[in-house]
Amino acid sequence: MRSIILALALASFAQAAAYAQLGPLSQIPLGDIPKIASEQSVPEAKTAPVKEWTLMFYINGKSNVEPFALADMHKLEAAGSSADVNVVAELGRMGQPGPVPPEGNWTGSRRYYVVKSTDTQHFASQALMETPKVDMGDWHRVVDFANWAKQNYPAKHYMLLVWDHGWGWLDPTPAAFGSVEPNRAQTRSVSHDFEYHSYIATTQLGPMLKATGGVDVYASMACFMQMAEITWELKDFAKVIVGSEEVIQLPSFDFTSIIKDLEAKPSADAETLGAIMVDTFRDYYSTPDMLKMLSDTKFGVTLSALRAPMVGGIKPLVDAWVPLAMEVNDTAAMDAAKAGVVRMEIGDETTDPNKTISFYGDMGQFMKLYADNLKADTPKAMALKAASLAIVDYIDHALVIKSTGLSKDRTGKDYAQTHGLSIDIPGQPGNLIDIANNYYDLDFARETKWSDFVRWQTPAAK
16 A cells, blocks of 8 residues: 555645735736636536635546545535535546546546535536646646636635645656656646646746635645745745645545535634644544554655745744854754654655655754754854744744644654644755756745755755
């Protein structure tokens, strides 16, 4: 089971006032949206009354995870839409070898207004739009879907969830995914379309979300997306960001419980929905069967909900910490923190047996370990310890609404020690996957001093 999950994964100080000043989402400018061609409306959805919430699920199953995409569509139908909550989905497929599933073998994408159904074999929801050929790794497609959903199913609040493979900030080289369009791969991170050899760029996430008019909650059902480098791109166009620091295990999220819990309190705000998503995830993976699966595969899982406008508050804290860390240069403390931090599973037991090469690590735990191991015997070392703990405090009490971590990985690291946000923490030299050298092109790297830390701790810059 673990090898299957790995193969699937590898294929693929701001003030609180800032939160209140985000303002009505309708006031965020849209920008130009290229028109999506080749639409075949099946019948077109009629404009509906304004509800409390519209939940928009962009389910890109155009890869080796298509069976799980179909299963999650059934999870949506197990709850369905209600008088207060619209559930809409775009489901993409490219066809898989083997037996034809009960839903048939259609390809392309279909858009649905999701209705409640207990049938786990056939979709009860009617396809309202069908596109036989579609690139679901194109960010404009996400924009088109979200704007279509907002127009036809208006609400006071919106959630947009992007479902598929994710790779955090890194960009696998075209060769790593057999791309026939090498010029398209640039800082790409999520929503892999294996038919078009495409996936959405980290640097495209901000423009994508802005072009939808913004959302209350942006969520990723994709691996490695709850990183400082990723949330930095999203922070101006959402109120809450939900995602995982680690590999997302399949079977995914407990979408049925998320929808039902929201429908039980439809007047919930964005932070409440974010907390619901984390709570249902924790409960889902805390069942005996799930805990056994995690134990057997030696994986940990995480999910967190962040206050998006507070992401910017990381910058002054990091910009104070990095120069101090470089000046004090306590190598023992640095080595202890880098060795002790929970690192995410970018590689596997063959390529990175002790998970020392992996360069995605939990930021709060890293800073706590660093502070605990510092030899604070000088004024600057004492200031550095305070700066480290200030970052931990900010993550725990200002940035994170709720976070959960369960189980232990194959090195014995306990995911209960994670704080809800990962970041690039250089590990030992080694090559886990062919990646493009684009870290320093990211907005987070350009706009904060963390890139100085990465260069300092990286023998050969990625």
